[in-house]
Amino acid sequence: MYKGNRALDYSGALPGEGAGEEYSEPVATIEATVLGEYSSGSFLAGFPLLWGLGQGVSGRELSGGAHAAFRLLSNPTNVELLVMLASKEFSPRELARELGRDETDVSRRLRRLERAGLVVGEWRRVAGRNVRVYRLAGGRLCLRVTSSGVTLDTSAGVEPEALAKKVTTTLSPPKPPPAFTGRARELRMLSGINSGLGVVVGLPGIGKTSLLAKFASEEDRPTAWYTFTGLEDLRILAWKLSLYLSLLGDKRLFEVVESGGFDVGLLSKTLAESMDKYGMILVLDDYHRVTDKMISLLVSETAQKLKSAVIVIASRRRPTGLLASVPGSTMLSLSGLSTAEAREALSKMGVEVDPKSFSALYTITRGHPLLLRMFAELAAKNGVKDAVRLLQRQRLDRIWRSIIETLPPCEAEVLDILAELGQPAPAGLVKELCTCHSPGIALYRLVDSGFVDETSRGYTARELVLRLKPRRPPRRDLLVRAGDWFLSHGAPEDFVAALGFYTRAGNEKRIVKLIRRRMESIGIEMTVVSEAYGRKLLEALERAKKPYTRAYILSELARTMRDQGRFKESYSMLNEAHRIALQYRDKHLLFAIISLKLWFYPLLLSVEEAESLIEEAEKIVASTNIKPALLSVYYSNLARYYGHRGRVEKVLEAVEAELEADKMVGNRYELARSRAHYAIALAMNGRVEEAIREAEEALGLVYFDAPSSLVALIRWILAELYTRAGMWREAYKNATEAYMLFKSTQRHEGVIETLGLRILAFINMGARRAAYRNARRLVEYVENNLGTWRSNPLAGLAAVAAYAAAGRDYTGLVEQIIKGIRESNARIPLVEFEPYIKALQSTGAIDVVEKLEKYVHESERQATGL
Secondary structure, eight states: OOHHHHOOTSSSSSSOTTTTOOOOEEEOOOOOOOHHHHHSSSSSSOHHHHHHHHHOOOOOBBBBTTHHHHHHHHHHHHHHHHHHHHHHHOOHHHHHHHOOOOOHHHHHHHHHHHHHTTEEEEEETTTTTTEEEEEEESSSEEEEEEETTEEEEESOOOOOHHHHHHSSSTTOOOOOOTOOOHHHHHHHHHTTTOOOEEEEEOOTTHHHHHHHHHHHOOSSSSSEEEEESSSOOOHHHHHHHHHHHHHTTTHHHHHHHHTTOOOHHHHHHHHHHHHHHHHHHHEEEEEGGGOOOHHHHHHHHHHHOOOSSSSEEESSOOOOTTGGGGGGOEEEEEEOHHHHHHHHHHHHHOOOHHHHHHHHHHHHHHHHHHHHHHHHHHHHHHHHHHHHHHHHOHHHHHHHHHHHHHSSSHHHHHHHHHHHOOOOBBBBHHHHHHOOOOHHHHHHHHHHHEEEEEETTTEEEEEHHHHSSOOOOOOOOHHHHHHHHHHHHHOOHHHHHHHHHHHHOOHHHHHHHHHHHHHHOOOOOGGGGGGHHHHHHHHHHHHSHHEEEEEEEHHHHHHHHTTTTTTHHHHHHHHHHHHHHHHTTHHHHHHHHHHHHHTTTTTOHHHHHHHHHHHHHHHHHHHHHOOOOHHHHHHHHHHHHHHHHHHHHHHHHHHHHHHHHHHHHHHHHHHHHHHHHHHHHHHHOOOOHHHHHHHHHHHHHTTTOOOOOHHHHHHHHHHHHHHTTTHHHHHHHHHHHHHHHHHTTTHHHHHHHHHHHHHHHHHHHOOHHHHHHHHHHHHHHHHHHTTOOOOOHHHHHHHHHHHHHOOOOOOOHHHHHHHHHHHHHHHOOHHHHHHHHHHHHHTTTHHHHHHHHHHHHHHEEEEEHH
């Protein structure tokens, strides 16, 4: 591969070739080896040469709009968008949802890519509204250099392996630092790992990332790199890896993830096969930040299946649990540089130290690379001997001041801001908080000097730099401004970051405002980051001083825990929040808490308590102008309560009120949700055909760009309606799609109900083995996550029918289900039971039908008599 000025001669011809011949090279394979020759300053350092082609190459013109294309392709996020569009067409909302980015930012990027000729967008009419849909403009991207100029060609084929080795994405390895020194033994150990798992462990700043970046640069095989921040879950990591493998030309993992398949067994099998196909390396940096146990399960299972590929993780802690038990794994504990390596490192940084001073310096630093870098910065200003004395006294605050004074003003300000924030900050936030004119240049210089790390989430001061920072009261104004910046972007992870900054600032008014916004707004999808959000809420609860603030945090924390299936903890927090809210007479907060508490019937809420809550809520509605979004949630849960009670006419009334509230909100997604609820209410009143039409229209209204949780809900409802109509293939199709979406977001109730509907469909289609496999999965899921059948007895009956069809003992399961029905005090109408009773009869479980018959008819009499 040609690099640098050998590849771009001013005459237009390549060395050794005629002036009229063409040289074709994949865009992303040309590396930034001679940027300094074509551009000025260090701002462009580390960017691909294609940026230099677009900005700094003199004497040449870029034809065919290639100038803009080169600039756009130097951005990792733009490359990810192109990879997604290579699989199929997407709307901006779909892309934003799957990549976890802000929709406005995605739309802006797509417009720029379209202007550069890389993608094509067109308007389509979907469910009565205009939607902009984008697709890739051509085939593989190719850079063509001729005697007449440089053009971007999108039709010529490119070897996918060559493209993926060097393409700049958010999974591309960072470049090793220019002053990288030593580590020969460690590099040999890493190169000797033929397959499986390698683990690099060491203190902050000891050089784990630099070592792995050097290792990746010397390996002649595809290398994917991911740096953890603590917000990731299995879904996000799987999407990122699937995009990278798509660049290699292997779309198997992409297809699994796109279908909502987040089963670890299937993911690990597909990932291992794809990695082995290319013999690739997967580096997982900052693994100590991982909070989702499912990620560790995926890594350990994949590593054990690998035959020619390697997973390397870097962590501050030795792995425990699953990762510690991976057979044949290689452990590498990283210590400081040797004396010879430390001397060489200082020499590369332009510092020569006499033997006596070096001995004292090495005693203090023990060859810690980042401490050596800081010493070099101090020595440049104060001299070697004074720098050693500063370190000997361990006056960290003085060292910090000396470092800040050594840096140019803009770099000093940026480093101080990053140290104050203490977590990854996007370049846009740094620019917002800085008063200097060139924070971008300062960021790149700080990264180059080793004070700052660049990750996929932004820029962060290194751990040792944070330790040196003097202890002082937090800059509350800075933290609040950072929180406001994140909140303005609206993505789920930005919402979590904003809450963290407000908590650290101790600004309880901002915390209450944030939670109110979440309560009174529609469409903030927090399920993907629910665990991280829950941790931030717990931290805010611990620091909150005002009971009023605690009530808001408790109510929001209760909702988050409910979504995670932690029902008892959630309900206990709701009760405490309710007690505090009554003291402050905040009717909006009271109404929100009551709405949430109603959801817990029949799990933890009795009939008497529910009726009391409804009476309290109606008084608030009559006396207060409640926000429509809060009304929508209340009437939705009210309809759910009446459904459990078998009061079908009341269900219809509540859903009609929900529809009216959503019309006032004006949110298309919530209107589709309430229409789906309306379809269920129609079916409960015997209007099944009308209900199916209503649900299908609701799905068509939002299917193209709706959040996955909404699509799952409507699919679930459609599966129930088709079940009542006896349309088993349609029931199975919708139940399966809903099940996969619910499972990916860990919505327990949806997983259980859709598994029950799948089982019914299998039984009625004659696939009894499949029904039994799903029944075993259902029973195991309930036992592991809920431990009771109180809220899902009908799904349990489907499992009983499958057990009976397979000739398995179901006595204990039946007793558990009947116990759950009695404990729930539910009044289930006969129409709800009918499909399940027919399945039980067809599989020979007549004894179960007899046991249920008395209860079913009693429930029907009570339902029709109320």
